[in-house]
């Protein structure tokens with residue numbers, strides 16, 4: 001059976017992606033770092049809609065945990081394979097550059113960029129020999145495309161993710177694996193709570209923040225069989241804020 005794997009699937013955009021991929025007929029592996037209750041809620045939401053989901057706990061910045069967890073999954077699922085990977089987990093820790101601490105810089109890069117590398121490398125080793133193609137979708141950001149002040153760490157990590165997406169897309173295209181990045185603008189989640197929404201909305205041509213379901217719909221399309229000829233792309237989803 002073909003599975004989808006979503007990092008940081010317990011809430012926000014990741015949760016919506018888990019639900020949407022499940023509705024598209026895929027059993028989903030929901031990765032979470034520490035909030036098991038929230039991950040269980042995502043699992044229950046999927047099951048209530050008739051889907052199938054499993055939890056997998058690890059910190060995306062921890063290579064050892066990732067490799068061990070995926071190997072255990074492979075051992076317990078000899079007939080199954082992961083055909084869709086969504087690298088969604090991410091954090092922000094904003095500060096102007098001259099005040100930014102080493103840890104603020106490192107933590108954001110470790111989660112977004114190193115996390116992407118450790119997981120994708122491991123899943124590719126799993127995906128490639130199966131010769132069934134695959135889909136890798138990396139959640140970047142407007143911040144990685146345009147750069148946003150106060151986010152040099154986050155913009156750097158998300159821009160690097162775009163570079164890696166384009167390089168990897170060319171490496172694995174002959175194997176039928178597509179690799180794309182999705183770059184959301186302002187989406188209503190915990191991550192954007194506390195931002196001056198009314199002020200920001202005035203700069204967005206669509207006049208509102210995006211919804212998690214809108215991002216999930218785009219990801220589900222990129223994950224589908226119909227998207228087999230789209231690869232190495234960065235798809236902006238930002239209400240016209242920056243194109």
Ligand code: NAI
Pocket residue numbers: 007008009010011012013014031032033034058059060061088089090091111139140141142183184185186187188189190191192
């Ligand atoms: P969120 O903060 O609600 O969710 C982030 C998820 O990542 C959480 O489930 C969290 O537990 C998980 N996570 C964080 N660090 C982790 C780690 N080390 N290991 C495993 N999981 C970890 O935020 P949201 O908005 O749902 O963000 C999802 C993705 O979308 C992130 O990559 C974010 O950078 C990106 N994004 C969000 C935008 C927004 O406006 N909300 C805009 C552009 C990009």
